[in-house]
Amino acid sequence: MKQDALNVAMIGSKFMGRAHANAYSQAGRFFDLPRPVVMHTLAARNLAQTRQFAQRWGWLHASDHWQAVVRDPQIDLVDVGTPNHVHMEQAVAALEAGKHVACEKPLAGTLDDARAMLLAAKRRPKQHTFVWYNYRRCPALALAYQLARAGKLGRIYHVRACYLQDWAGPDAPLVWRFQGKVAGSGSLGDLCAHSIDTARFITGDQITEVEGAVLETFIKQRAVLSDAAGGEISGKGADAKTRKGKSTVDDVVLFIARFKGGAVASFEASRLATGYKNNNRIEIHGDKGAIRFDFERLSELDWYDATADDRLAGWTTINVSNPGVANGGHPYAHAWWPTAHAIGYEHTFINQVADMVQVLSGSKPVVPLPDFADAYETQKVLHAVTESARHRCPVKLSQIK
Ligand SMILES: NC(=O)c1ccc[n+]([C@@H]2O[C@H](COP(=O)([O-])OP(=O)(O)OC[C@H]3O[C@@H](n4cnc5c(N)ncnc54)[C@H](O)[C@@H]3O)[C@@H](O)[C@H]2O)c1
Numbered sequence: 001m002k003q004d005a006l007n008v009a010m011i012g013s014k015f016m017g018r019a020h021a022n023a024y025s026q027a028g029r030f031f032d033l034p035r036p037v038v039m040h041t042l043a044a045r046n047l048a049q050t051r052q053f054a055q056r057w058g059w060l061h062a063s064d065h066w067q068a069v070v071r072d073p074q075i076d077l078v079d080v081g082t083p084n085h086v087h088m089e090q091a092v093a094a095l096e097a098g099k100h101v102a103c104e105k106p107l108a109g110t111l112d113d114a115r116a117m118l119l120a121a122k123r124r125p126k127q128h129t130f131v132w133y134n135y136r137r138c139p140a141l142a143l144a145y146q147l148a149r150a151g152k153l154g155r156i157y158h159v160r161a162c163y164l165q166d167w168a169g170p171d172a173p174l175v176w177r178f179q180g181k182v183a184g185s186g187s188l189g190d191l192c193a194h195s196i197d198t199a200r201f202i203t204g205d206q207i208t209e210v211e212g213a214v215l216e217t218f219i220k221q222r223a224v225l226s227d228a229a230g231g232e233i234s235g236k237g238a239d240a241k242t243r244k245g246k247s248t249v250d251d252v253v254l255f256i257a258r259f260k261g262g263a264v265a266s267f268e269a270s271r272l273a274t275g276y277k278n279n280n281r282i283e284i285h286g287d288k289g290a291i292r293f294d295f296e297r298l299s300e301l302d303w304y305d306a307t308a309d310d311r312l313a314g315w316t317t318i319n320v321s322n323p324g325v326a327n328g329g330h331p332y333a334h335a336w337w338p339t340a341h342a343i344g345y346e347h348t349f350i351n352q353v354a355d356m357v358q359v360l361s362g363s364k365p366v367v368p369l370p371d372f373a374d375a376y377e378t379q380k381v382l383h384a385v386t387e388s389a390r391h392r393c394p395v396k397l398s399q400i401k
Helices: 015-030 047-057 066-071 083-098 111-123 140-151 185-203 345-360 373-393
Strands: 006-011 036-044 060-062 079-080 099-102 129-131 155-162 207-216 221-223 243-245 252-259 265-270 280-288 289-294 300-305 314-317
Touching: 006 015, 006 066, 015 036, 036 047, 036 066, 036 185, 036 300, 047 060, 060 066, 060 155, 066 083, 066 280, 079 083, 083 099, 083 111, 099 243, 099 373, 111 373, 129 345, 129 373, 140 155, 140 185, 140 289, 140 300, 185 207, 185 373, 207 314, 207 373, 252 373
Parallel strands: 006 036, 006 079, 036 060, 079 099, 099 129, 155 265
Antiparallel strands: 155 280, 207 252, 221 243, 252 265, 280 289, 289 300, 300 314
8 A cells, every 4th residue: 555645845946956856757657666756846046937847847836935845844855956055054944844855965065064964864863864876876886786795896905986077168157066165166076976975885885084185176267157056067158258257166186095994995086077978987896806887888887706717707797777587686677678778867866766765665775875974974075085185185084073
């Protein structure tokens, strides 16, 4: 028997607004959810545009007053899909109003904001929190997690992660992603945060030290849009006024880290990696095996079995889309298409909605969902990287509270 409907309110209606709205509308069609999802209310800043978006994507109500929406007694789950500097205010208000909260990543723009969110969540232990580190729900990375838990990687020696894009050249205007007070950081919080989460997720280990970090801002001045804080990722310089403003975030980040279990890691992220569009890659080497993943081949996981007969040793490419018969198949494949009928970016969000509904119905997700406490650990790494780059020295995570 189905439980009560889950009434969702979402704040934000642009890039992630579309990804999340699509996910809420699709999850119940493909997954057998224990509770129906109701797309109750959409909140964003411009009422006319918000109404239009709500109508197009199937939200029942639209509002330009998120403070009232999060207090609405009919709402069960508040989804925060706004720029990083408002995550804290919105998530804490929703928690204090008794709601579950699903917040976009990074948890916040600053460690102080993230800590306030963590404390608010701790004060409300019966309410669930989730963070949209959606790449965990790429079937290939979920399989890598399962392989690691089953001991197939053995002792992990080495993690190598990079997340490379090239959209932030000199023509990209000063959208909120280039404003330190709004975003907190640049490629670090935007892209590298995903890599840090993925590395922590698959290894099941914590980063204990950032040995050294470089943050570089190559393009220091950008054209100012009339509404920079609301500008979208796709904004082009041609639409911008000629006035220039200062970019106050990193274009590129590189850092080296150590894990508690002894593994060492290198991370790299850039929005100026000419030629790369969304190259989110990770490789993990253990004494029993290794994995490598590249989001631009999102259905595939490369696997190396170091315990195999020498004559058979070599990288295997697994198409992670087999619903399976005997062993339960690949993660999430049961909900989608026949084997190798590929899924895409939006499915990572749909998979996350399905898992969130499971958790909110008392069941387990396919693979663990990050909550505020988990995402706070990633936020501490972001902070350590910033400190390490600023002071040109190693930073132990134990020094960060
Ligand atoms: N999980 C992912 O892969 C992924 C990808 C992109 C962005 N993000 C994260 O999602 C969040 C939003 O990013 P985006 O790309 O959707 O940004 P966006 O600029 O495309 O959209 C932001 C939305 O928030 C609204 N907004 C801004 N300030 C607001 C306020 N004070 N009150 C209410 N609404 C407000 C805007 O009107 C807009 O609808 C960020 O935290 C970002 O880091 C995550």
